[in-house]
Amino acid sequence: MEMEARGDLRSILPLLPVVLRGGALFWPAAAQEQLRALSLGPDVSRVTSGDVLADALSDLRQALALRALPARAAEGYALFFDDLLSRAHARDWFSDVLPRLARLLLRLPALLEDHYASARAATGLRLLGPQDAGFVLLGQELAAALLACALFCLFPTAGRGEARLPAINFDALFSALTNNARQSQEHKVRCIAHYFERVTASMPAGFVSFERKVLSRGSVSGGITCPDSDAWMKSSVPLCPFRVISSGLIEDEEEEALEVDFANKYLGGGALSRGCVQEEIRFMINPELIVGMLFMASMEDNEAIEIVGAERFSQYMGYGSSFRFVGDYLDTKPLDAMGRRKTRIVAIDALDCPTKLQYETSGLLREVNKAFVGFLDQSKHQFDVKPFQDSNSKDSRPSVNSVDCIGVSTGNWGCGAFGGNPELKSMIQWLAASQAHRPFVNYYTFEDASLRRLEEVIQWVLRHGWTVGELWHMIVEYSSQRLKRETFEGFLTWLLPEDSANNDADYMCE
Numbered sequence: 001m002e003m004e005a006r007g008d009l010r011s012i013l014p015l016l017p018v019v020l021r022g023g024a025l026f027w028p029a030a031a032q033e034q035l036r037a038l039s040l041g042p043d044v045s046r047v048t049s050g051d052v053l054a055d056a057l058s059d060l061r062q063a064l065a066l067r068a069l070p071a072r073a074a075e076g077y078a079l080f081f082d083d084l085l086s087r088a089h090a091r092d093w094f095s096d097v098l099p100r101l102a103r104l105l106l107r108l109p110a111l112l113e114d115h116y117a118s119a120r121a122a123t124g125l126r127l128l129g130p131q132d133a134g135f136v137l138l139g140q141e142l143a144a145a146l147l148a149c150a151l152f153c154l155f156p157t158a159g160r161g162e163a164r165l166p167a168i169n170f171d172a173l174f175s176a177l178t179n180n181a182r183q184s185q186e187h188k189v190r191c192i193a194h195y196f197e198r199v200t201a202s203m204p205a206g207f208v209s210f211e212r213k214v215l216s217r218g219s220v221s222g223g224i225t226c227p228d229s230d231a232w233m234k235s236s237v238p239l240c241p242f243r244v245i246s247s248g249l250i251e252d253e254e255e256e257a258l259e260v261d262f263a264n265k266y267l268g269g270g271a272l273s274r275g276c277v278q279e280e281i282r283f284m285i286n287p288e289l290i291v292g293m294l295f296m297a298s299m300e301d302n303e304a305i306e307i308v309g310a311e312r313f314s315q316y317m318g319y320g321s322s323f324r325f326v327g328d329y330l331d332t333k334p335l336d337a338m339g340r341r342k343t344r345i346v347a348i349d350a351l352d353c354p355t356k357l358q359y360e361t362s363g364l365l366r367e368v369n370k371a372f373v374g375f376l377d378q379s380k381h382q383f384d385v386k387p388f389q390d391s392n393s394k395d396s397r398p399s400v401n402s403v404d405c406i407g408v409s410t411g412n413w414g415c416g417a418f419g420g421n422p423e424l425k426s427m428i429q430w431l432a433a434s435q436a437h438r439p440f441v442n443y444y445t446f447e448d449a450s451l452r453r454l455e456e457v458i459q460w461v462l463r464h465g466w467t468v469g470e471l472w473h474m475i476v477e478y479s480s481q482r483l484k485r486e487t488f489e490g491f492l493t494w495l496l497p498e499d500s501a502n503n504d505a506d507y508m509c510e
Contacts, residue, residue: 008126009116012295015127015165017064017154018109025109030063031154038102042094050081050090053098057152069153069171076174084177084186085193093193100200101148108145115142123209129163129297133214136295137338140204140311143291144196150272150290151196164297166266168290172273184276184323191284191314191325198313198328207339208309210292213346215302215373224378226302226369229361229476232431235468240407240434242441242462244455250409250444251282251312256342257409257442258306258375260429262416263347267305268293276323277416282345285329286310289345301366304374305347309340344406348374350414350425358421359479364428367414368472371432375408407440408433412448422450423491427475430458435468453492460496 003009003023018025027035037045038056047053054074061069069077081090115138116124123137138146149155153169160167170192176185216225250259262278268290269275271283283289288310296305315329333341348370357363410429414420426443433441445451461471478494481487487494 003113003116006116006121006124008119008121008124011127012125014159015156015294016112017149017156018112025112027106027109028063031060032106034060034063035102035106039099039106041099045099047098048094050078053077053081053094060152060154064154064156066154066156070175072175072178073153073171076177079177080174080186080189080193084189093197097197097200101151101196104141104145104200105148105152105154108149111139111142111145115139125295127163127165127295127297128210128212130300130303131214132212132297134212136210138208138210138291140199140206140208140288143208143288144199144203146291146294147287148196150294151192155294164266165295166268166293166298167272168294170272173271176274181274182276182321184318184321185274187316187323187325188271188276188280188284191316192287194325194328195287195313204311205339206309206311206335206341208288208291208307208311209338209340210296211306211308212296213304213306213373213376213378215369215376217302224376227372229365229472232365232368232435232472233469233476235435235472237435237437237468239430239462239466239468239471240438240440242430242443242458244451244458245442245444246447248444250278250411251285253409253442255407255409255440255442256344257407257440258344258346258438260374260408260410260413261345261347262411262413262418263299263305263349265298265300265349266293267296267299267347276320279347281316281319281323284325285314285316286312286343286345299347299349301370302373304370306374307345307347308336308343309338310343310345311341312343346374348413350418350420352414353419355419356483358424359482361476361479364424364475364479367420367425368428368432371413371429372435375429375433375436375438377405377436405437405439407442408438409442409444411444411446412451415448421491422448423454424475424479426451426454427471427491431468431472431475450490451492453496453498457492457496 003020013020018027038047042048047056054069054077058068081093123135125136125138128134150168150170153171155168173189253259261282264279268283269279271280289307292307312329312331314325315327316324317326318324331341333343336342351357351363351367354363412422413425413429415422415425430441445454474495478491
């Protein structure tokens with residue numbers, strides 16, 4: 001297919017810094033000339049400091065008809081490369097890493113052309129807007145080139161807001177280094193710098209996929225729609241095994257699992273500004289996740305984003321203001337048949353500060369359906385499985401190849417800054433994973449005190465053989481009592497009072 005005729009390319013081209021002319025992609029001449037100078041090293045480019053780099057980036061942006069680099073961002077680049085990095089480290093950047101990045105950017109038009117030449121229309125780089133279910137498959141080298149564009153702040157910004165796209169350039173990331181920023185901000189940038197050092201030294205050759213998952217709101221032939229409360233109530237699917245893990249991190253999961261990103265509706269959240277909690281940290285240590293921010297619009301209530309193959313490059317410690325980059329990380333996860341690392345990350349955004357809404361049926365439905373679309377693999381269930389079955393059988397779970405269907409690794413989704421209830425969120429995710437026919441849930445409590453009884457309640461429920469519908473019924477009943485102020489207990493204690501647990505002979509045999 002001719003380049004001009006490709007709908008995928010036409011949708012993304014306004015968001016890229018390159019131009020299409022005569023069936024080929026090009027850098028504008030002035031920008032190519034400046035990139036070529038940068039590629040030849042500091043003897044030609046004269047870029048030997050962060051301050052001069054900021055000027056060079058401003059010149060590049062003006063060559064692309066963009067505004068000069070914001071003053072605060074320019075200060076941030078100067079601060080990082082001139083003050084925060086050691087002199088030897090900065091010298092390596094300007095003499096080696098920066099020229100290599102410029103050479104990578106000079107190859108961007110060819111990388112894009114190769115991508116579209118080999119990609120089917122269904123997998124090509126394109127804008128994926130709200131309700132636009134789709135799949136994009138990118139080589140890691142193309143991903144690196146796109147991230148280099150973001151580092152150099154070369155992506156056009158016009159129209160991104162209207163398209164409900166997050167910011168993609170790194171100007172705000174560097175701006176946030178100034179004015180006595182927390183040390184965690186410096187270490188976010190150190191993670192990004194380390195990624196570029198790694199890929200310019202040895203370019204990875206795998207692939208990363210980005211999928212926008214949509215659960216239809218209306219009736220769709222052969223498809224799966226958003227279930228209502230009655231459908232959840234009638235589900236006879238058995239609850240899957242649920243393992244409670246008090247310490248450790250989702251990204252260090254030893255079993256192959258779908259790893260949950262506690263996301264903002266705008267993919268990446270504050271990764272490219274001042275944010276430094278679960279989602280933002282994951283985007284710093286696996287920077288290829290950031291590429292999705294280029295073309296994935298904000299998520300609506302019936303949508304999730306799944307990213308497969310993002311390589312991890314950095315080791316870290318801490319969380320929030322204590323976050324620190326502590327060195328290199330060698331990702332040894334094997335590749336799948338598509339050349340992607342077997343790291344599957346699903347971004348699902350919880351209700352923000354839900355207060356009473358999280359106890360209303362509409363709020364419960366929103367959260368369980370959000371988790372369900374994230375956990376569901378429609379490629380396996382779309383045509384031959386009816387996940388909401390109204391049968392009398394306790395075991396209506398379809399047979400699923402255990403190699404192909406992996407479990408879920410998650411934790412206190414939407415319970416930090418978003419203010420969700422950890423006890424309800426753990427149950428909601430259990431329901432969603434079970435209904436999506438996932439074989440297990442590994443749940444990281446992060447030592448949350450409200451979940452101290454989670455393990456005993458889980459085991460009690462499993463011993464009594466509850467179904468998804470039975471647990472959903474109890475959640476709805478509890479939430480109704482909370483709204484009516486008939487109970488002030490947490491869900492776990494309400495469901496299984498401690499006296500009842502101690503007197504339950506079945507449970508004591510556990």
